[in-house]
Amino acid sequence: MTHPLLATTMLAFAGLPALADDAALQKEAAGHFKPIPSMVPAVKDNAVTRDKVELGKMLFFDPRLSASQLISCNTCHNLSMGGDDNLETSIGHGWAKGPRNAPTVLNAVFNIAQFWDGRAGDLKTQAKGPIQAGVEMNNTPKVVEETLKSIPDYVARFKAAFPNEAEPVTFDNLARAIEAFEATLITPGSRFDQFLEGKLDALDATEKTGLKLFMDKGCVACHSGVNVGGEAYYPFGVVEKPGADILPANDRGRFEVTKTADADYVFRAGPLRNIALSAPYFHSGKVWDLKQAVAIMATSQLGAKLSDKEIEAITAFLGTLTGEQPRVELPILPVSTDRTPLPK
Numbered sequence: 053m054t055h056p057l058l059a060t061t062m063l064a065f066a067g068l069p070a071l072a073d074d075a076a077l078q079k080e081a082a083g084h085f086k087p088i089p090s091m092v093p094a095v096k097d098n099a100v101t102r103d104k105v106e107l108g109k110m111l112f113f114d115p116r117l118s119a120s121q122l123i124s125c126n127t128c129h130n131l132s133m134g135g136d137d138n139l140e141t142s143i144g145h146g147w148a149k150g151p152r153n154a155p156t157v158l159n160a161v162f163n164i165a166q167f168w169d170g171r172a173g174d175l176k177t178q179a180k181g182p183i184q185a186g187v188e189m190n191n192t193p194k195v196v197e198e199t200l201k202s203i204p205d206y207v208a209r210f211k212a213a214f215p216n217e218a219e220p221v222t223f224d225n226l227a228r229a230i231e232a233f234e235a236t237l238i239t240p241g242s243r244f245d246q247f248l249e250g251k252l253d254a255l256d257a258t259e260k261t262g263l264k265l266f267m268d269k270g271c272v273a274c275h276s277g278v279n280v281g282g283e284a285y286y287p288f289g290v291v292e293k294p295g296a297d298i299l300p301a302n303d304r305g306r307f308e309v310t311k312t313a314d315a316d317y318v319f320r321a322g323p324l325r326n327i328a329l330s331a332p333y334f335h336s337g338k339v340w341d342l343k344q345a346v347a348i349m350a351t352s353q354l355g356a357k358l359s360d361k362e363i364e365a366i367t368a369f370l371g372t373l374t375g376e377q378p379r380v381e382l383p384i385l386p387v388s389t390d391r392t393p394l395p396k
């Protein structure tokens with residue numbers, strides 16, 4: 053085994069700051085970040101009940117929410133693969149390629165708002181978007197309601213999930229059920245969270261160096277809190293705008309939401325939980341290598357040129373943000389009836 057003093061000296065020789073005090077590092081980090089809770093969080097105006105979660109899970113996996121009856125939420129937010137599709141930009145109805153990269157649904161409940169531009173205030177508002185989007189599921193609320201009402205098991209499950217309502221099978225309640233299920237898609241227990249909670253050997257020396265750099269260089273100014281991001285909006289290119297290959301000119305981000313000049317090319321700081329699972333990166337999905345994404349952030353957001361060692365250390369730290377993936381049992385969906393609208 054390498055002697056600790058020698059290891060420290062070797063790190064210093066490698067051009068990285070030596071870490072004198074793990075406890076101090078843990079304390080500093082705990083001032084910026086919060087662990088993912090191990091309990092399902094409460095959701096505003098939507099009690100997360102067992103019946104709602106179970107129904108929401110079925111809806112999340114049900115391709116009959118799409119006009120083609122081929123595409124489910126899970127198509128683009130694959131829960132076997134980190135909650136996204138690992139494509140540059142998503143492919144939806146009629147093989148249409150959408151304009152943006154799909155973010156993960158994992159831990160999305162902790163983001164300040166949904167979508168790269170934050171245009172949906174919460175997950176129930178968000179869920180109604182893709183079902184109707186032409187390049188995603190291309191359906192209408194009317195056809196979705198008809199589909200659900202044609203399937204007796206769904207009608208019974210909506211009644212159980214929304215017991216006090218006379219007409220429980222609605223597009224709004226579908227969105228509420230999906231939101232309740234999504235609230236369960238959290239990933240506690242990452243090595244970083246273990247470190248935050250006091251297990252000082254949960255990170256190795258390089259990862260600790262990466263964490264220190266992440267804070268000292270200023271990444272933490274925009275990526276902090278429980279999701280290590282996802283809390284506020286910033287221009288992509290605060291110091292130096294990336295080229296059009298990475299920041300395409302036709303996507304002006306929050307400008308389309310607020311129509312104010314100060315929102316031009318402003319996006320939500322990416323939540324970095326499970327980031328090692330969700331390549332490619334940025335709203336354009338143009339960057340496949342996490343190290344390259346780190347280097348781009350340093351130049352575009354901080355005006356800093358990081359050394360290869362620094363980039364490697366920060367990337368190693370980002371790898372410790374991968375938590376326990378939710379164990380989701382594949383739902384068996386109720387069969388269509390002769391009243392169910394046919395695929396288009």
Ligand code: HEM
Pocket residue numbers: 112117123124125126127128129142143144145150152153154155156157160163165166167168169175178179182183187188189230
């Ligand atoms: C964004 C859930 C269907 C592609 C999101 C987000 C959530 C979500 C929660 C925001 C995450 C964040 O901002 O961090 C759902 C649900 C669906 C569904 C519940 C089913 C009802 C789909 C499908 C596709 C897709 C079928 C692909 C065809 C995307 C893309 C974004 C996104 C590209 C980012 C769009 C933007 O920022 O403008 N989805 N999704 N989603 N989803 Fe989905």
Ligand code: HEM
Pocket residue numbers: 168266269270271272273274275285286287288290319320321322323324327330332333334335336345346349350353354366
């Ligand atoms: C996105 C890391 C500094 C704001 C990202 C992504 C990574 C990352 C990996 C991609 C997320 C994804 O594709 O899901 C870092 C690192 C930093 C840093 C390692 C320090 C070297 C900053 C700072 C700001 C910032 C200082 C704010 C001034 C953003 C924004 C996005 C983003 C707005 C979304 C960009 C987009 O539209 O695609 N960051 N970041 N970041 N970060 Fe940072």
